Amino acid sequence: MPVRRAPSVAAAVLIGTLALAEPAAAAPFAQPFAADLSTVSAGRVGASLSALLGLLGSVCGGLALARTTGRGRVVARARRYGAATALTTGAIAVVAGGTVAATAEGGLGTGNGLGGAYVAVLLGLLALTLGALARSRARGAH
Template sequence: MSTRSSLCAAAAVLIGALALAEPAAASATPVAADVFTLSTGRIGAFLSALTGLIGSVCGGMALARTTGGGHIAAWASRNGAVTALVTGLIAIAVGGTVAATAKGGLGTGNGLGGAYVALILGLIALALGRLARTRSHQTR
């Protein structure tokens, strides 16, 4: 997967999360949701947390400078830092949007817990991407 493909996939996740955003006046009072109920907040938080997790893994692989292991390891050593930075920013943006627009607290089914996880994973991805990028520039 090239960097261009990664950016396109990350943009699709961002657009999809924003397109699924719930209107502001949809519900007046937050009601505790069932465990299996999927709301737009939960979907957006899940997708942004998944994006942050992918960025964290790519940043970790780029920082470790994995050798061998096939095409994925070779790709991650070349493009992992940039992918981690981009996906970290997307995870923070979407997770912050879900956290800011969630009505009610944790457990109401609005995706607030997932948004917090996405923010943390996005920060981890940014930190790992920055470290890998700095290390690659120092060795040149």
């Protein structure tokens, strides 16, 4: 995918994810009560894991894109595999976060992982953008 299309694809995925999510304000009387912090649901776990994948992809994409001067193993591997890792984990985070957002019952704060799903989608889109930029820079250098 060309780098010029990455922002438009990212915006389309974000709009599609938000459009598929059920509006929380549609039926305020049907919403469950807010969950406490110790409640662990499948939505929270899925959203948290996909947000962590998006964060991992964003960090790897940023390291691949940055022109670092370090000589360590982590920096060398991040330069070599960072773009592919960012693209893969970013795509997984967007799909998983979108799935949790689309299937969550209730609004934010109800314990279904809707807030974490939005964070996962945004971090996944960031990882996809950074991975695409790093990959295009690597192709231009050869």
